[in-house]
Amino acid sequence: xxxxxxxxxxxxxxxxxxQVVDYLKTREPAVWSWASSLVVQQEHAQDVRAQLxxxxxxxxxxxxxDAYHACATALQQLQIEAPATLYQAGDGAMNASLFYLAGxxxxxxHGPILQRLDAQELLALLGHELAHYRLWSEQDGDYLTADRxxxxxxxxxLAPPSLEQTARLYSxxxxxYADRGAALVAGGPGPAITSLVKVHTGLVTVDAASYLAQARxxxxxxxxxxxxxxxxxxxxxxxxxxxxxxxxxxxxAWLQRRLRGPLALDRLDLVGQVDLTAxxxxxxxxxxxAPAMQSEAIGHQVRSFFPDWKxxxxxxxxxxxxxxxxxxxxxxxxxxxxxxxCLVDPDLxxxxxxxxxxxxxxxxxxxxxxxxxxxxxKLQKRELDPLTRALKAEVDTWTQ
Numbered sequence: 001x002x003x004x005x006x007x008x009x010x011x012x013x014x015x016x017x018x019q020v021v022d023y024l025k026t027r028e029p030a031v032w033s034w035a036s037s038l039v040v041q042q043e044h045a046q047d048v049r050a051q052l053x054x055x056x057x058x059x060x061x062x063x064x065x066d067a068y069h070a071c072a073t074a075l076q077q078l079q080i081e082a083p084a085t086l087y088q089a090g091d092g093a094m095n096a097s098l099f100y101l102a103g104x105x106x107x108x109x110h111g112p113i114l115q116r117l118d119a120q121e122l123l124a125l126l127g128h129e130l131a132h133y134r135l136w137s138e139q140d141g142d143y144l145t146a147d148r149x150x151x152x153x154x155x156x157x158l159a160p161p162s163l164e165q166t167a168r169l170y171s172x173x174x175x176x177y178a179d180r181g182a183a184l185v186a187g188g189p190g191p192a193i194t195s196l197v198k199v200h201t202g203l204v205t206v207d208a209a210s211y212l213a214q215a216r217x218x219x220x221x222x223x224x225x226x227x228x229x230x231x232x233x234x235x236x237x238x239x240x241x242x243x244x245x246x247x248x249x250x251x252x253a254w255l256q257r258r259l260r261g262p263l264a265l266d267r268l269d270l271v272g273q274v275d276l277t278a279x280x281x282x283x284x285x286x287x288x289x290a291p292a293m294q295s296e297a298i299g300h301q302v303r304s305f306f307p308d309w310k311x312x313x314x315x316x317x318x319x320x321x322x323x324x325x326x327x328x329x330x331x332x333x334x335x336x337x338x339x340x341x342c343l344v345d346p347d348l349x350x351x352x353x354x355x356x357x358x359x360x361x362x363x364x365x366x367x368x369x370x371x372x373x374x375x376x377x378k379l380q381k382r383e384l385d386p387l388t389r390a391l392k393a394e395v396d397t398w399t400q
Contacts, residue, residue, distance in 0.1 A: 036145045056087035074126040077185045098129040121195040124186035131181020165269035215239040225261035265329040282316025292351035301344040331365040
């Protein structure tokens, strides 16, 4: 085994994990208290034990010494002190899963995975599953509690889309964390990547370097955001793991782009809602800080959005509103925010609309804003032309 480029101190929860924990703790304290209660933990333990007895075959160290030896190595590498039991499930798809119980490790193998993986791949697989255990055990079980809250909420058919998105993204980030644990245990990303591909394809032989080259072909400015429901796509996981192992300087920003993407109204999660609220406040603070927007009516309208609004509200740097931060749906949302403020005071309407058009130009959506003026305000050409001419004159001045 080669000496890993990273050590166990590098295996930390991702920022998204902590953001979700902080949100649930502060905004849903009653639900958090319930999910972390001893009663819920005891009920969960009873359900897990019953499911393991009912649905799996318990493996023994005598019958499967290689698997238990690999598990013991992974436990040592991840500094987990807990007895481990391994199981074989009856279904046919290759996979493995951890059944979490505090102070006990229970790993279930699915399909012919023990026969398909070599020794290093098996070590990586167990490192991945035991990394789940390590994450769930950290910070007094906060990350497990957050997972439990989200999954319980999803059981309600009336769960809002934001909760579904949060649970999905929380799971995707958890798998990225566990992949890192796999690499640490195996001494590098190679065995973790080949085990992923074997599970995904059923192949007997996989070349990690070849697959990484293939995965990188899918990266670039227009690379799509992950559509994974519980796990990121295999190519994305492989690229993310290798980048982390190589300590790529832009790795966290890259991961943000590929897992979450820019703010988009149709996929807002709980964290995204907080981000959009803060963005809206900052945007309004920047927008109303102009002579064309100084009126009592506009001030009242701002406070109808945010009753706790302060005159010292920090303004957003509009130059940060690029395609990596917000998508077209959020641009459209900001257009409506501007129109709400522009139309509240008839005496300032013309100057306010020009200011809004100027702002739309700065954030790269002037054409879309003009379309909104035509469709929603029914502005005719004779009304639009003075605005667009004035904007063009200003833009020409900026570029001189």
